[in-house]
Amino acid sequence: MDEEGKMATPPPVSLSAEHIVKHFGGVVALADGNLDVQSGEVLALLGANGSGKSTLSKVITGVLEPNGGELVLDGEVVNFTSPQAAQKRGIAAVYQELSLIPDMTVAENIWLGHEPLKWGVRIDGQAVRKRTQELLALFEGTVQESLRPEEPVSALPPDERQVVEILKVLSLNPRLIILDEATASLDSRQVRRLFELISSWKEAGKAIIFVSHRMEEIFRVADRAVILRNGKSKGAEVIAETTEQQLVNLMIGDVAAVPRQLAHDPVPPDAAVRLQLEEVYTDVLRGVSLSLKDGELLGLGGLQGQGQTNLLRAVFGDIPFFGTIAVSGELVRFSQPRQAMRHGVAYVPGDRGSEGLLLSRSILENFQLPSWRRYGFPLRMERAKQDANRVADTLSLVRSSLEASAQNLSGGNAQKVVIGKWLLRQPQLLLLNDPTKGVDVGTKREFYNLLAELRRAGTAILFYSSDDEELLGLCDRVLVLHDGKVSAELSGERLTRSDLVTASMGAAQDNDRVPDREVAA
Amino acid sequence: MRNRLQLKYLPLRFPSLFPLILLLVAVTVNAILQPNLLELRVMNGNLRSFLPLMLVAVGQTLVIIGAGIDLSIGAIVSLVTAVLVTNLLPDSPPLVIIGVVALACAAGMAAGALNGFGVAVLRLPPIVTTYATGFIFSGLALWILPRPGGSMPEQLARLYRRVTPLNIPLGIWIALILILLWALFRHTRYGSYLIATGGKPEAAYATAVPVNAVRFGSYVAAGLFAALGALVLTLGTGSGDPRIGVGITTTGGMTLDSIVAVVLGGTRLSGGQGGVAGSILGVIILGLIRNIISFADVPSWNQTLVDATIIIVALAAPGLIGWIRDRRRRALPPKEMVQEVAG
Numbered sequence: 001m002d003e004e005g006k007m008a009t010p011p012p013v014s015l016s017a018e019h020i021v022k023h024f025g026g027v028v029a030l031a032d033g034n035l036d037v038q039s040g041e042v043l044a045l046l047g048a049n050g051s052g053k054s055t056l057s058k059v060i061t062g063v064l065e066p067n068g069g070e071l072v073l074d075g076e077v078v079n080f081t082s083p084q085a086a087q088k089r090g091i092a093a094v095y096q097e098l099s100l101i102p103d104m105t106v107a108e109n110i111w112l113g114h115e116p117l118k119w120g121v122r123i124d125g126q127a128v129r130k131r132t133q134e135l136l137a138l139f140e141g142t143v144q145e146s147l148r149p150e151e152p153v154s155a156l157p158p159d160e161r162q163v164v165e166i167l168k169v170l171s172l173n174p175r176l177i178i179l180d181e182a183t184a185s186l187d188s189r190q191v192r193r194l195f196e197l198i199s200s201w202k203e204a205g206k207a208i209i210f211v212s213h214r215m216e217e218i219f220r221v222a223d224r225a226v227i228l229r230n231g232k233s234k235g236a237e238v239i240a241e242t243t244e245q246q247l248v249n250l251m252i253g254d255v256a257a258v259p260r261q262l263a264h265d266p267v268p269p270d271a272a273v274r275l276q277l278e279e280v281y282t283d284v285l286r287g288v289s290l291s292l293k294d295g296e297l298l299g300l301g302g303l304q305g306q307g308q309t310n311l312l313r314a315v316f317g318d319i320p321f322f323g324t325i326a327v328s329g330e331l332v333r334f335s336q337p338r339q340a341m342r343h344g345v346a347y348v349p350g351d352r353g354s355e356g357l358l359l360s361r362s363i364l365e366n367f368q369l370p371s372w373r374r375y376g377f378p379l380r381m382e383r384a385k386q387d388a389n390r391v392a393d394t395l396s397l398v399r400s401s402l403e404a405s406a407q408n409l410s411g412g413n414a415q416k417v418v419i420g421k422w423l424l425r426q427p428q429l430l431l432l433n434d435p436t437k438g439v440d441v442g443t444k445r446e447f448y449n450l451l452a453e454l455r456r457a458g459t460a461i462l463f464y465s466s467d468d469e470e471l472l473g474l475c476d477r478v479l480v481l482h483d484g485k486v487s488a489e490l491s492g493e494r495l496t497r498s499d500l501v502t503a504s505m506g507a508a509q510d511n512d513r514v515p516d517r518e519v520a521a
Numbered sequence: 522m523r524n525r526l527q528l529k530y531l532p533l534r535f536p537s538l539f540p541l542i543l544l545l546v547a548v549t550v551n552a553i554l555q556p557n558l559l560e561l562r563v564m565n566g567n568l569r570s571f572l573p574l575m576l577v578a579v580g581q582t583l584v585i586i587g588a589g590i591d592l593s594i595g596a597i598v599s600l601v602t603a604v605l606v607t608n609l610l611p612d613s614p615p616l617v618i619i620g621v622v623a624l625a626c627a628a629g630m631a632a633g634a635l636n637g638f639g640v641a642v643l644r645l646p647p648i649v650t651t652y653a654t655g656f657i658f659s660g661l662a663l664w665i666l667p668r669p670g671g672s673m674p675e676q677l678a679r680l681y682r683r684v685t686p687l688n689i690p691l692g693i694w695i696a697l698i699l700i701l702l703w704a705l706f707r708h709t710r711y712g713s714y715l716i717a718t719g720g721k722p723e724a725a726y727a728t729a730v731p732v733n734a735v736r737f738g739s740y741v742a743a744g745l746f747a748a749l750g751a752l753v754l755t756l757g758t759g760s761g762d763p764r765i766g767v768g769i770t771t772t773g774g775m776t777l778d779s780i781v782a783v784v785l786g787g788t789r790l791s792g793g794q795g796g797v798a799g800s801i802l803g804v805i806i807l808g809l810i811r812n813i814i815s816f817a818d819v820p821s822w823n824q825t826l827v828d829a830t831i832i833i834v835a836l837a838a839p840g841l842i843g844w845i846r847d848r849r850r851r852a853l854p855p856k857e858m859v860q861e862v863a864g
Contacts, residue, residue, distance in 0.1 A: 084729045099727045101720040103794045104713070112717055113729040115710055123708050168728075 012039035012205050013090060013175035014074060015060070021068035022055050029055040031231035033069065037176070039205040042198060044218045044239070047228035048251050048468065048501055053211055056228065057178050060209070061093040062086035090175035094166050094182045100153045107132040107149035110168045135167040138197060142189045158185040166194065177201065178209045183217060195221050213303045215244050215505045227251055248505070252497045267296045267476065273329065274429050274460035275315065280323035284310040286484040287323075292460045294428070297451060299475035300464040302504045306481040308464040309350060312431045315462070316340045316347040327429060341370060346422035350433040356418035357406045364388050364402040367421045391420045396446055412443030419450070430454065432463045436470060448474060468500055482506040540786045540802035547809040554816040565685055568692025571808040573598070573754035574778055575692070575801050579699055580746030581779040582800040587739040588719035588792025589640055589647040593655035594747050595776035597632045598766030599662040601625045601751035606671025606761030613674045626748045632658055633744020637737035655767070655776070662763040669762040673755050681756040696801045703797035715739060720793025750775070781831070782807050
């Protein structure tokens with residue numbers, strides 16, 4: 001690893017994953033994952049939300065240990081217990097959640113853990129600088145001049161951090177490189193350069209697994225594609241012999257209409273507009289506009305991390321934004337969630353444990369936390385209990401008593417408490433951030449009924465879900481977000497799984513994407 | 522285009538810049554109040570009195586850079602002081618002195634190892650762990666040396682008090698050696714590991730950095746530096762006090778002083794950034810401020826008040842600056858928007 005000069009060409013590699021199974025508790029993330037990749041080949045890994053593609057790539061890099069199946073590397077069964085073990089065998093991955101240390105320099109980050117040494121202990125500063133410059137030269141012309149080895153990473157914009165992350169993996173000189181959504185924060189010139197590099201890696205005998213949600217990129221760079229659906233791999237298509245539509249069909253399976261979960265009356269056309277967004281920007285969102293009427297259930301769809309959570313939190317005043325947001329016709333710019341609450345806005349967060357519940361406190365306390373001030377001084381506990389019981393009954397919350405602590409509740413019941421505490425305040429606008437994640441089917445059903453009731457009472461609901469079926473089954477209208485923009489608005493005839501997945505992948509959208517950097521220059 | 526000399530990145534590039542400015546101000550004010558400040562004899566005396574805290578602050582710096590904190594470091598000083606003065610006589614032969622000093626260093630490192638075990642192996646929060654172990658070490662110190670007393674070898678103590686190689690105060694020599702050692706350490710793999718561990722432990726772990734070993738090591742090193750601090754402290758006073766490290770004259774003892782020195786020196790309390798040079802400047806600044814207070818005829822109870830105020834201001838300043846910056850940032854439109862308007 002520490003020898004001088006250029007990196008030696010690594011020996012050829014072949015890897016196959018056979019019938020990989022991985023479950024977390026009772027949830028099966030990967031039921032039957034198969035793929036194989038050889039030197040000189042780019043394999044695309046495709047799938048909708050929750051199809052298991054990142055689980056499969058994490059098994060290959062040793063981040064997760066599989067519960068079943070075999071990994072075969074160079075004809076030999078291997079069992080990686082840590083990312084380091086996989087690294088030693090020449091497998092390395094570029095992840096989207098970056099592994100860089102903000103306060104260290106570009107060079108320190110790239111070589112952390114495998115620095116070239118002098119006299120066995122001292123880091124050879126000259127060699128580090130020289131070899132970092134060689135690596136940075138790979139992206140020359142697509143990054144700013146000021147991206148130098150001694151620059152602290154905290155001073156870099158997101159695209160350059162991603163470049164450094166890629167170079168860090170490259171500095172290990174791996175035989176198999178996994179690129180997990182590595183292009184998400186790169187601009188078009190950097191993506192083009194990365195693809196040139198990928199083809200040079202192919203020629204040098206490296207194998208590449210390319211995970212991306214951009215259909216257009218897959219057609220530009222990949223040789224074959226493995227499609228995952230519900231944790232099972234469905235065929236390995238040769239890219240040159242397939243079409244976008246065929247791949248989308250493989251991702252969604254039988255293109256059958258999703259049954260409507262609930263019958264409900266259409267929103268009356270004269271209903272008041274409860275929420276209006278015009279050109280809203282945050283660090284993730286890039287100009288989102290929408291309007292939501294009283295009694296309407298508007299879905300937010302797309303792959304995870306495309307700005308859905310960001311949008312909900314901007315409305316709730318949790319993160320700063322630019323643009324205009326109007327609630328009930330009044331321009332608002334909440335700087336604290338409490339102001340949003342006063343405007344009748346309630347937010348049900350995605351992470352129950354950290355944002356939604358006081359786990360060690362009682363159900364009653366959790367229910368009444370936002371509402372205590374209504375019960376006077378000293379608190380009228382009897383009324384508080386009555387109200388809490390009434391809401392708990394509407395939600396059919398399974399409970400031994402209101403005094404039981406929240407941490408003993410099941411996922412579904414815990415979520416009911418999170419929603420219930422806002423129902424006590426009778427919100428006019430309800431923001432839901434993936435509320436049914438990890439919730440059992442029965443509770444989901446009850447939750448859908450609750451949503452229907454709220455709609456009848458005129459509550460406007462903005463509903464982000466990572467479960468496509470749920471969106472299609474419940475909503476009249478679904479906005480699909482892709483790269484911080486609304487890539488499609490689906491309603492009526494177009495409210496189908498095929499349209500939703502196509503829009504999620506940004507298919508037929510990326511071609512006319514204007515790269516930010518070029519506009520600026 | 523980002524400005525390479527932007528205020529925000531200055532501390533990263535030149536970590537000792539702000540403490541240097543503070544030091545200049547403190548020296549100037551002090552020299553006005555005490556005109557003989559810069560005479561060799563006065564300087565030697567001053568720096569020698571700062572020296573114990575300097576060594577302790579170096580240990581504290583290592584722990585804080587690794588995103589920990591050692592609230593027991595003053596108690597380790599007490600413990601080691603007790604070990605030293607109960608085992609040494611005014612006329613101990615050199616071999617005994619070497620043996621006892623080695624024993625004292627081992628005691629300091631063992632104390633540090635206990636902290637490291639709690640934090641890195643048992644994964645207890647550093648503040649709670651070291652606050653609790655501090656009482657263990659203080660208790661041990663009082664058990665070994667129930668009341669102030671004991672003695673140090675006279676010749677060694679005399680040598681320590683008088684020697685100024687090349688007419689430069691001993692304190693400056695030791696400070697330079699410490700800074701040089703840090704510079705060397707910073708450029709080894711372990712220096713990188715320490716900063717990575719403090720900066721973003723999850724990312725460091727994913728990059729094959731032995732995070733737990735690094736944390737453990739930082740506490741052991743802090744114990745060693747506390748022991749060295751205790752050694753020069755007892756050489757200076759000639760006898761020992763079992764409560765010397767935990768505060769008999771000042772508000773918080775050497776623990777709090779060391780933390781204040783580290784913060785004054787520009788090392789971030791949340792870890793991953795900073796250096797030993799800044800902390801050494803921090804110790805000198807803190808010492809000069811106390812000089813100024815006593816020369817300005819502030820009554821002693823006021824001195825404690827001023828001490829505490831400095832501590833709070835020093836601790837709050839980075840947070841306040843960040844808060845002001847965040848408020849300003851909230852008002853700015855995002856980059857994309859500006860570009861699209863421009864395009």
